Amino acid sequence: MSEPTAPHVPALPAVRRQALRHHLMNEFERPARRPQRMLVLAPAAGVLAAAVAAGVIAQLWAPDSAPLIVTVEQGEHSGATLFLNQMAAAAVNKPEPPSGEGEYVYIKSRGAFAELGDGPARLQPVREREIWIPRYERGDGLLRQPSFDLPIIGVIPERETLTDMTPNAEVVDLPSDPDELLAKLYRERDERGRGNSRDGAAFTAIGDILRESLVPPQTSAALYRATAKIPGVEVVRGVTDAAGRRGVAVAHTEGNRRDEWIFDEQTYEYLGERSYLVADTADGPAGTVLGTTAVLQRAVVSKVGQRPER
Template structure:
């Protein structure tokens, strides 16, 4: 018998987790998933000792494994579940079966003109500049993947989180922040304060970058490392900036023009964000995971709408056409304090 396992809530110990997970193919995670894993780890670390214990969860059978990200995340995930054992767990919403879409082939035929239109639109848009003590606020709706694998039958079922709100506050230098993701973090949110921010994702770092696309792309490549495809890492880094950061107006055009220069980037004519809005996408297929990351833009205004991850080639039992990630941007603004939401007259982007 196979019992459903829940993402991030099963109290596995380190030894059992090591037995369950196969040897990792690569030690690197996509930047967006690494950020989510790190933020969840922060939520467990900052959970108060007097927090009420969640309802007990059933221990899964040893032959049922839940993958919340590429299996190379085992070490970090082991820390998370270990902390969950001592501090209680969050009763996250039950995952739903991942949607499946028809895979549309990407093309480079319209790449230059599409990138030019997106860059021009980004330049024309007014972007607020955060001042001392202010925070960059991003509200989005997101859904990420968790895959259940039955080692007895070799079958895998891909589940995703129900679409839910996610609000992030970040100081310009990246040292202070707050995350509120109901159902997946403590009630009211968790701190993202850190003494070691990922500087390449901060507004301050971006504001200091050269406006020349080639020079900016070289700067992005300098932040990646390891044996994993560096082109994919660069694409992921820029994608993380677009998804949950405010891009300085003087750099906006260069950022997109730089992305268009990354080998393997294509245009997908039809892609839907998490809200179901159809747009045109800049995309790249990760040769190792088989997942194509898509940045989706409004077809007319070329404003960024959200992102989608589509499995193009079967890897670890995830079938082609499976939508493993969906996001949509609702609000992007500058606010005066952490935990404060934009109100009337507040600068938005």
């Protein structure tokens, strides 16, 4: 099930270079307290999401302010299955992405992420990020975001060429049957033999695809139906993304942390993500936000570095 005119290639991504950096960090078991502060890079362990060439905009939370706390609402297990299947039914009626009209997928997002260790977690400023992903063929992409100097990872520059990226067509080339899709994700988790639980790893993998890919309608439907089969998935209502848009979240809790994908309740458009603690820990009380994002724009462009017309 690949994007129109895309060549058939082996399924699910060899993790993109920038995603690999975060996944590497995420595989370490974090002690109760760290000797130094470390930045949490993504709500659902996917990509470095935070910001870009335009610099700091809409700074909702200052890094020196008190931790942002949200109410830990009770999720709805039965509501999750209904909501996800409604989204799947709506997705198949949406138009296909334009074929043959551009060689790169462009995604612009906004995010804020917390530092952990040596006291309660604190959100960093909200910033923007832009990424250009090869659409059909493996090749170089581009990432624009503020520079970071991170423990273990080192310096991540403001503008970085992402070499030998997995193309969008390969990322979305997935089984159309939700049971097969979920079995594939479980199998890949078992092959790794580390990290999140099988259910948590499957939720994370689907979130990675939804976050920074251009997904055809049939693939979106399969992803939503597969998510509905993951034990522990819930719906949380009245959730706000990093752009201030309200929606409904599809959530999964792993340990003391809940990860949420946020959707518009009427259109089912993917809005962003949120991650927070659901219990009191050394990193803060229940409700402490670890990350919040918003996808602002998805488009197809002709060349790397080109921005779409608004």
